[in-house]
Amino acid sequence: MKKIIxxxxxxxxxxxxxxxxxxxxxxxxxDGDLQILVRADDVKKGKVSIVTGGxxxxxxxxxxxxxxxxxxxxxxxxxxxxxxxxxxxxxIKGCDNxxxxxxxxxxxxxxxxNFDMACELSDMEDIKTMQIRVSDDVASATLQEKKKRRAxxxxxxxxxxxxxxxxxxxxxxxxxEITRHALENLRSMGVxxxxxxxxxxxxxxxxxxxxxxxxxMGIHGEPGIEVRKKMTAxxxxxxxxxxxxxxxxxxxGNEVAVMVNGLGGTPLEELYICYREVFDxxxxxxxxIYSKYIGEFATSMEMAGxxxxxxxxxxxxxxxxxxxxxxxxxxxxxx
Amino acid sequence: MDKLKLQNxxxxxxxxxxxxxxxxxxxxxxxxxxxxxxxxxxxSAGFRAVINSDAMEKNNIRKFLMSAGMAVNEAxxxxxxxxxxxxxxxxxxxxxxIEEIDARDAGNFFLGSAEAVMEKTGSKPSEKTILxxxxxxxxxxxxxxxxxxxxxxxxxxxxxxxxxxxxxxKAVHGRAAYYxxxxxxxxxxxxxxxxxxxxxxxKYLQNQ
Numbered sequence: 422m423k424k425i426i427x428x429x430x431x432x433x434x435x436x437x438x439x440x441x442x443x444x445x446x447x448x449x450x451x452d453g454d455l456q457i458l459v460r461a462d463d464v465k466k467g468k469v470s471i472v473t474g475g476x477x478x479x480x481x482x483x484x485x486x487x488x489x490x491x492x493x494x495x496x497x498x499x500x501x502x503x504x505x506x507x508x509x510x511x512x513i514k515g516c517d518n519x520x521x522x523x524x525x526x527x528x529x530x531x532x533x534x535n536f537d538m539a540c541e542l543s544d545m546e547d548i549k550t551m552q553i554r555v556s557d558d559v560a561s562a563t564l565q566e567k568k569k570r571r572a573x574x575x576x577x578x579x580x581x582x583x584x585x586x587x588x589x590x591x592x593x594x595x596x597x598e599i600t601r602h603a604l605e606n607l608r609s610m611g612v613x614x615x616x617x618x619x620x621x622x623x624x625x626x627x628x629x630x631x632x633x634x635x636x637x638m639g640i641h642g643e644p645g646i647e648v649r650k651k652m653t654a655x656x657x658x659x660x661x662x663x664x665x666x667x668x669x670x671x672x673x674g675n676e677v678a679v680m681v682n683g684l685g686g687t688p689l690e691e692l693y694i695c696y697r698e699v700f701d702x703x704x705x706x707x708x709x710i711y712s713k714y715i716g717e718f719a720t721s722m723e724m725a726g727x728x729x730x731x732x733x734x735x736x737x738x739x740x741x742x743x744x745x746x747x748x749x750x751x752x753x754x755x756x
Numbered sequence: 757m758d759k760l761k762l763q764n765x766x767x768x769x770x771x772x773x774x775x776x777x778x779x780x781x782x783x784x785x786x787x788x789x790x791x792x793x794x795x796x797x798x799x800s801a802g803f804r805a806v807i808n809s810d811a812m813e814k815n816n817i818r819k820f821l822m823s824a825g826m827a828v829n830e831a832x833x834x835x836x837x838x839x840x841x842x843x844x845x846x847x848x849x850x851x852x853x854i855e856e857i858d859a860r861d862a863g864n865f866f867l868g869s870a871e872a873v874m875e876k877t878g879s880k881p882s883e884k885t886i887l888x889x890x891x892x893x894x895x896x897x898x899x900x901x902x903x904x905x906x907x908x909x910x911x912x913x914x915x916x917x918x919x920x921x922x923x924x925x926k927a928v929h930g931r932a933a934y935y936x937x938x939x940x941x942x943x944x945x946x947x948x949x950x951x952x953x954x955x956x957x958x959k960y961l962q963n964q
Contacts, residue, residue, distance in 0.1 A: 498833060502794075505833035506841065507826055530877075530930055534838040535829070537876055538845075626793065 422623045424723075429620035433477040433499050440484070444749040447488055451515045456508045458484045459494040459515055469587040469596050470494065470516040471580065473526045474509050474536065476501040478619070479640060481750035482576060482719040483526075488748025491584035500619050500722075501641050503531030509539035514548060521549035521593035525583050525600065527572030528554040551597050555579045557609040557730065559668045560637025560646050571639055574682040574719035575609040575730045577751070578742075585744035603738055608665045611728030612657055613638035613645070615686060617721045636660060640684065640721040654691065658698035661729050666706075669733065673707030678732040678742060680714045686725035689716065695727055712742060718751075757964050758904050759856035762817050764960075766807075769824060772956040773803035779952055786945040790932035794834060795945045802832030802840065817857065821848035821865075835930055836946050839873050839886060846872020859907035863897030866890050877929070884925040884932065884939065889918040889950030908958045915954040919947040 426432055437455045441448060444461075451457040464470075474496035475483045484495040494516040496504035513522045522543070524536050533554060540550040556567060557575030582603040586596040613635040616625035627642040629635050634652060637645025652660065671677065681696045683689070696715050703710060711734045719728070732738070746753050757764070776783075776799040783796030806812075809830075811823035825844030829837050850868025851861060870891050874880060881887050893915035900907035922944035927933050932944075 503833045503835075503838070505830045506838065507830050508833075531833060531835045531838060534835065534842065534876060535833055538829070538838065538842060622793070 422618050422620070424618070424620060426620055429623065432620040433497065436477060436480070437484070437497060440749070447749050448484075451494070451512065454508070454511070456497045456504055457494070457512045457515065458487055458497060459512065460487055460489075462489065464493060464518065465588065465590065466518060467520050468518050468590060469520045469593045470513075470518055470522040471583045471587050471596070472496075472512060472516050472522055472524055473576075473580065474498070474504050474512065474524075475527055475529070475532055476503060478617075478722050479720055481717070482574075485750030486577065486580050486584075486748050488746070488751070490588050490744055490746035491580045491748050491751065500621065503529070503535045506535040506538035506542065509535055510542040513539060513543050513550060514546065517548050521551065523583060523587070523593060523596055523600070524550060524552045525579055526552075526554060527576055528556040528568075529571060549593065551593055553579075553583075553597060553600055553604070555604060557604070557607045558637075558639065559608050559610050559664055561639060561643070564668055571643065573609045573611055573640055573730070574680055574728050575604075575607045575732075577680065577714075577718050578607055578678065578730065578732045579604060581746055581753075582738065582741045584746060585741040588744065589741075599737065599741060603732065603741075606669070606733040606735075606738070607730065608669045609680075609728055609730040610637060610661045610664050611640075611682075611684065611726060612636050612661065613642070613684065613721075613724055613726035615723070615725040616642055617685065617724035619722075634726075637664075638726070640719065640724070642721075642724075654694045655698045658695050658702060658729070662699065662702045665729065665731055669731070671703075671706060671708045671731075671733065674709070676709045676711040676734040677703065678712040678714075678734055679703075679710055680718060680728075680730040680732075682714075682719055682728045682730065683717045684724040684726040684728065685717065685720035686723045687727050692716065692727055695729070699729060711739065757961065759858050760862070760904070761856055762815070762820060764964075765817060765820065765857070766812055768957055768960050769803065769806050771960040772953055773800075773807055775952050775956040775959075776800045776803045776949075779948075783945055783948060786943060786948055789942045790927060790939050795836060795949070798832040798834040798837055799949055802828040802837045805831030816853060817855070818848045818851055818853055821845075821851070836886065836949060839877065839946070840949075842876050843869030843873050843890075846875075859897045859900050859902075859904055862908075863894045863900070863911075866894035867898065870894060879929055882925055883929060884922045884927045884944045884947070885929055886944075886946035886950040888922050888925070888944065889915040889947040889954070892918040893950070893954050905958075905961045905964075908954070908961055912951075912954040912958040915951040919943060919951040922947040
């Protein structure tokens, strides 16, 4: 293992410490607990709180989206491991403004169970919570079993929409409704070229052949749909886009938001080469790109590869997508 | 001894903690076949956390079990650490405020635990999980007419048989589920943890 770290067991906490040193005006550790991050700036009184949680190793996911117009808090686990229910509960309690707390997180077994228990603990203290699980990865289960799908970079759109709705002071039921509407129109799929190394493990926990690509692999190395021989950027994009549009048909005149997301070990140049083909692909079927994000939004440490997320737009979603978001790792104020 | 008091239950958790330490490598090996290989580390850390937590200061069984469950989850929020947490809360609720536990109460605790886990996770018996060792042991305790030690000897054996039976099962939950048919032939790590819990209780009682 070659990583620029100190002791492997300090990987997660030292990451958080670095982030807190860099952004003390925007993020703070609740009661000094490095596993519970909340906004340090002023949060609107009476606003619905949007919170999340998950393992470390995916920056900017999850904690990078805590900030104005997106998340109010995030419980941080060890690398690829859920935080505990108690940490989530403390985070929910710390973020509650009296208007309810929407727990919006990726569909993973450990996170699901811990959020369930955290919401039960919150209920005992009369804190109103709702839960929505994001499952945007089309490669992880069939459309009939959509609820089993795991989450990937589409999480960012979910937080963007929900965070905007909450900041517009909508009640929790309406925030949840628009979020679910966005999730119905959201699909992602990725491809992995190399594995990643969990610091505590010290070596890759799965392998990908030198001349192979794992189509549909998850961000923790979960097996994908198929192993393919190396493909060009254009071929790779077409494989992903075919699968996404088979799952969620797009027609001439449709408008979409597009995210081309690097998994951590793939250079920006390659992401733009991919975006080039996404653009051409959509142009060929007459689909208009309303908004695009190209860069690293949900990673898997040094894993090479990328994912594409497509959010099918309508006038309602545009309003929430355009609303200003400003976090240490993400802003749309410059577009 | 025919009933367990709060102090015995605290001592049993210390025994479980040392059993998990002793079996760390075995659990890591079992988990590496289909999971991410951290089961031994997380169980060892989870149960050690109980004996170092404020749960040990609680003065009733229900509160102790709830705090102990939370301590396991806090130290080990992995899937199984959380399942044990869910189970201990469910089991503690089933017991209610009780001063002493006999074999039948213990069976009800474990059955209540298993039912809480099934409700929260949507899992069922025969799906290659911890339920496959816990449920047969719980049923053996509920139906037992022997004394406490012999009841737990039978429960331990039932848990062991249940654990061995997971070799023939196909995984449907967690990461192992991705391996489907390929998971057949391997003993489940979670069911092994369930067996180790009963082994710990039996060995504790043997030394009383």
